[in-house]
Amino acid sequence: MHHYLVNASLQIVPVVRDRHPYEWVDEVIAIIQSSGIKYEVGPFATVLEGQYDEVLKVIMAVNEFLYQRGCAEWISNIQLQIRSDGDITGEEKTAKFTQP
Template sequence: MHQYIINASIQIVPIVLDKHPYEWVDEAIAIIQKAGIRYEVTPFATILEGTYDAVMKVIHEVNEFLYQKGCAEWITNLQIQIRSDRNVTGAEKTEKFS
């Protein structure tokens, strides 16, 4: 895939009884924070920006972490916007509202 910046959102919805779902979400966000890509935590999802490979790597790491730590079940909701010829960022989509 190209090296342009893509824009994505990831939402983790744990379906668990072993601990509060927010604890699993907090741990997933910690993975994102360590990834070295631009991110923004919002109440319903975390926004990611980086190259396609970097963003997909983080998505994989979050799911792998939940699996390895024994989360019984979860839903990963994703939205990904990709342009074939240039960057796409959250700022360009929201700057008119600032």
């Protein structure tokens, strides 16, 4: 795949009773934070921005982390936006809605 910037929305929904789901989500956010790619945590999902392979690497790392740590079950909701001929950024899509 190309080396342009892409956007992805990643929502992790733990289907567990062993601990509060937010605890799993907090650990996932720490994985994202340590990845070095641009991200924005929202109330329902985290938006990732970076090169295609970098973004997919983070998504794979998150799922591998949950598996390795023994999370019994989770749902990964992923949206990925790709532009064939250039970068696509979150700012480009939301700048006109930013409050002063």
